[in-house]
Amino acid sequence: xxxxxxxxxxxxxxxxxxxxxxxxxxxxxxxxxxxxxxxxxxxxxxxxxxxxxxxxxxxxxxxxxxxxxxxxxxxxxxxxxxxxxxxxxxxxxxxxxxxxxxxxxxxxxxxxxxxxxxxxxxxxxxxxxxxxxxxxxxxxxxxxxxxxxxxxxxxxxxxxxxxxxxxxxxxxxxxxxxxxx
Numbered sequence: 070x071x072x073x074x075x076x077x078x079x080x081x082x083x084x085x086x087x088x089x090x091x092x093x094x095x096x097x098x099x100x101x102x103x104x105x106x107x108x109x110x111x112x113x114x115x116x117x118x119x120x121x122x123x124x125x126x127x128x129x130x131x132x133x134x135x136x137x138x139x140x141x142x143x144x145x146x147x148x149x150x151x152x153x154x155x156x157x158x159x160x161x162x163x164x165x166x167x168x169x170x171x172x173x174x175x176x177x178x179x180x181x182x183x184x185x186x187x188x189x190x191x192x193x194x195x196x197x198x199x200x201x202x203x204x205x206x207x208x209x210x211x212x213x214x215x216x217x218x219x220x221x222x223x224x225x226x227x228x229x230x231x232x233x234x235x236x237x238x239x240x241x242x243x244x245x246x247x248x249x250x
Contacts, residue, residue: 070123073099075130077156084121085148092123093189093219097241101217102131104239104248105185108215109133112184115176115209117169117200122149122162124187129158133185137163139172169196170203177207184214192221201230201249216249 070082070092084092093101101124102109110132116125117139125136136158138149146166153159165172169190186204190196197218204210216233220226222245228235230249237248 077130182211
């Protein structure tokens with residue numbers, strides 16, 4: 070794993086040796102950030118099911134102002150902290166060691182708003198729809214914000230979810246990315 074662009078381009082990131090995480094490939098990461106484009110600058114970024122934090126750190130490297138990482142695995146959150154430290158982004162990152170739904174409740178209780186929310190749950194477990202419901206429930210997406218869902222191409226994700234509408238889908242091998250506004 071490495072940061073592929075921005076201030077920390079080329080920086081190697083630590084990963085968790087486990088079958089419970091599945092890092093986003095460089096190809097998908099590059100495509101995702103090309104689609105996001107300049108909206109990353111000064112953005113508040115939420116990385117859900119964060120794993121080793123690679124996507125949120127990539128966002129910081131490309132100009133996001135802040136990133137919050139929600140991950141239930143203590144081993145993963147220790148790795149995120151290490152990766153934030155080696156990239157000098159520790160002051161711009163916050164780590165919440167909770168399951169995603171508890172983390173979203175905490176953020177909602179603080180009335181947090183995010184410009185970009187990235188969801189990358191374990192594939193084929195039906196977690197995208199309830200995660201979108203919680204994002205809506207706690208009003209975590211800022212006006213004109215974007216929710217990005219990485220999922221297995223065979224997994225059905227909703228076109229409409231309460232106030233969110235899927236505006237774009239891109240496929241990369243067995244991985245798909247859905248974009249909601």
